[in-house]
Amino acid sequence: xxxxxxxxxxxxGLGPMGQALARAFLAAGHPTTVWNRTASKADRLVADGxxxxxxxxxxxxxxxxxxxxxxxxxxVRSIVEQAADALRGRTLVNLTADTPERARELAAWAGEHGIxxxxxxxxxxxxxxxxxxxxxxxxxxxELFRRxxxxxxxxxxxxxxxxxxPGRAAAHEVALLDLFWSSVSGLMHAYALAxxxxxxxGELAPFAKGxxxxxxxxxxxxxxxxxxxxxxxxxxxxxxxxAGVEHVIEASEARGIDTAALTAIRASVQRVIDSxxxxxxxxxxxxALRVAVPAG
Amino acid sequence: xxxxxxxxxxxxGLGPMGQALARAFLAAGHPTTVWNRTASKADRLVADGxxxxxxxxxxxxxxxxxxxxxxxxxxVRSIVEQAADALRGRTLVNLTADTPERARELAAWAGEHGIxxxxxxxxxxxxxxxxxxxxxxxxxxxELFRRxxxxxxxxxxxxxxxxxxPGRAAAHEVALLDLFWSSVSGLMHAYALAxxxxxxxGELAPFAKGxxxxxxxxxxxxxxxxxxxxxxxxxxxxxxxxAGVEHVIEASEARGIDTAALTAIRASVQRVIDSxxxxxxxxxxxxALRVAVPAG
Numbered sequence: 001x002x003x004x005x006x007x008x009x010x011x012x013g014l015g016p017m018g019q020a021l022a023r024a025f026l027a028a029g030h031p032t033t034v035w036n037r038t039a040s041k042a043d044r045l046v047a048d049g050x051x052x053x054x055x056x057x058x059x060x061x062x063x064x065x066x067x068x069x070x071x072x073x074x075x076v077r078s079i080v081e082q083a084a085d086a087l088r089g090r091t092l093v094n095l096t097a098d099t100p101e102r103a104r105e106l107a108a109w110a111g112e113h114g115i116x117x118x119x120x121x122x123x124x125x126x127x128x129x130x131x132x133x134x135x136x137x138x139x140x141x142x143e144l145f146r147r148x149x150x151x152x153x154x155x156x157x158x159x160x161x162x163x164x165x166p167g168r169a170a171a172h173e174v175a176l177l178d179l180f181w182s183s184v185s186g187l188m189h190a191y192a193l194a195x196x197x198x199x200x201x202g203e204l205a206p207f208a209k210g211x212x213x214x215x216x217x218x219x220x221x222x223x224x225x226x227x228x229x230x231x232x233x234x235x236x237x238x239x240x241x242x243a244g245v246e247h248v249i250e251a252s253e254a255r256g257i258d259t260a261a262l263t264a265i266r267a268s269v270q271r272v273i274d275s276x277x278x279x280x281x282x283x284x285x286x287x288a289l290r291v292a293v294p295a296g
Numbered sequence: 297x298x299x300x301x302x303x304x305x306x307x308x309g310l311g312p313m314g315q316a317l318a319r320a321f322l323a324a325g326h327p328t329t330v331w332n333r334t335a336s337k338a339d340r341l342v343a344d345g346x347x348x349x350x351x352x353x354x355x356x357x358x359x360x361x362x363x364x365x366x367x368x369x370x371x372v373r374s375i376v377e378q379a380a381d382a383l384r385g386r387t388l389v390n391l392t393a394d395t396p397e398r399a400r401e402l403a404a405w406a407g408e409h410g411i412x413x414x415x416x417x418x419x420x421x422x423x424x425x426x427x428x429x430x431x432x433x434x435x436x437x438x439e440l441f442r443r444x445x446x447x448x449x450x451x452x453x454x455x456x457x458x459x460x461x462p463g464r465a466a467a468h469e470v471a472l473l474d475l476f477w478s479s480v481s482g483l484m485h486a487y488a489l490a491x492x493x494x495x496x497x498g499e500l501a502p503f504a505k506g507x508x509x510x511x512x513x514x515x516x517x518x519x520x521x522x523x524x525x526x527x528x529x530x531x532x533x534x535x536x537x538x539a540g541v542e543h544v545i546e547a548s549e550a551r552g553i554d555t556a557a558l559t560a561i562r563a564s565v566q567r568v569i570d571s572x573x574x575x576x577x578x579x580x581x582x583x584a585l586r587v588a589v590p591a592g
Contacts (some may be wrong), residue, residue, distance in 0.1 A: 186478020
């Protein structure tokens with residue numbers, strides 16, 4: 001298909017992810033207009049065929065579909081408020097990470113301003129955008145998702161639609177970010193602990209991948225425990241988890257490595273044991289982490 | 297090879313892992329003597345051909361090689377002290393999870409008592425023992441490892457030897473447990489957060505596996521940053537990590553889910569930013585977690 005037949009698109013925000021999105025649209029032949037607060041971030045994209053607009057509103061006017069991906073919800077709000085008139089009657093796809101609450105609030109705001117709003121969540125790194133490694137989740141009006149799917153396929157050909165609730169993509173995203181950042185933080189802690197024993201990160205890495213191979217098994221096994229409400233401890237128990245966590249804390253303290261996150265994990269594991277479930281699987285922890293009646 | 301040609305082995309401790317070890321020795325044809333504080337745990341193993349000894353010392357006398365895997369180092373110490381005379385001149389393989397310090401202490405104790413001591417660390421679940429999924433790390437006298445490798449192959453045919461320092465297997469183990477339990481705790485937290493949004497664990501699981509697929513990439517990428525001392529933030533920065541962690545905290549608080557571990561993670565990420573490295577990769581976190589001069 002020639003570029004003339006591709007939907008013109010706008011990309012608002014040119015951080016590492018915004019640049020990857022714009023590159024993918026260009027690579028797929030979409031006329032692509034970009035805007036960024038610091039215009040110089042657009043230099044390479046302009047050299048590759050993007051059009052740089054002087055304001056977010058000007059950029060929005062150039063596309064049928066505007067994709068925004070910036071640092072946080074505050075930045076999104078400030079940019080889309082400036083460009084609200086230009087976005088009226090157009091579609092805004094917000095791929096900025098956010099909470100379900102604010103995704104729903106922004107959907108309501110967009111509705112009041114006559115802007116078609118489709119929130120999404122990018123679950124993979126910048127390098128995945130436009131290739132088969134990409135995973136982007138969308139929720140909101142199904143008609144909007146279907147209408148823009150051909151253009152959005154430039155970013156992720158297997159785009160996932162999760163339903164009409166505009167907060168549902170963000171609800172998945174916060175849970176998945178939770179897993180991701182907890183794991184990455186644990187990895188950084190493991191590298192710190194290894195280094196204190198003169199084991200380089202590169203030496204630990206192959207074994208760390210062996211641990212990584214266990215995670216998908218735990219994902220399925222513990223999901224079945226949680227969804228069934230049965231927590232068999234025949235493979236390993238919460239008591240043995242506590243012993244493992246305590247070894248890590250003790251070894252960390254002896255080496256001057258921060259134990260704050262591990263101490264918090266230990267306290268939650270201890271709660272499972274204190275509630276009489278020490279011989280159950282650690283999947284009980286998911287329940288024990290609900291500590292208060294939800295606010296609001 | 298007939299059972300008559302296999303080294304007689306002893307297994308001390310019959311928790312889930314001890315039972316798996318004894319089963320694997322039996323399956324490989326080793327005459328296998330077992331002992332457990334609660335003798336009834338041996339019933340199935342005895343039905344499968346194991347010999348139950350009345351004391352740990354009696355069990356130790358029956359094997360050339362005694363493998364111990366119990367709940368913690370205190371239990372190890374109490375059992376091996378009772379069986380010290382029986383173990384003299386024999387080899388003790390300790391597969392109980394522990395800190396490097398105590399692995400070294402127990403090696404010294406064993407040396408004083410004329411016991412050949414080979415500590416190891418089991419990095420995979422009970423279900424892996426005796427099949428190709430198993431991963432067991434050993435450190436200590438290389439001659440001991442070589443001599444007993446044929447028998448230990450019943451547990452893990454690809455047993456890994458890490459060097460003469462008896463603490464080195466435990467040093468790897470604590471770092472790998474750190475990664476494992478941090479990841480599992482994050483997974484349980486993610487399931488709690490998803491459930492508060494009416495997403496079942498089973499619904500989140502396939503997406504969680506997508507996140508799991510990113511971990512090996514992070515393992516290699518961040519290892520290269522740490523070992524080279526260069527932390528390029530072109531894929532994603534510490535500032536964007538902070539934004540992600542804050543979304544998870546905010547969404548958790550709104551749903552009454554414990555944020556203690558995430559708050560600790562946020563504080564360590566903030567330290568990276570406060571030290572002027574906000575635009576660097578989050579691999580800087582590994583340095584920022586070293587908060588004190590090591591004790592001792």
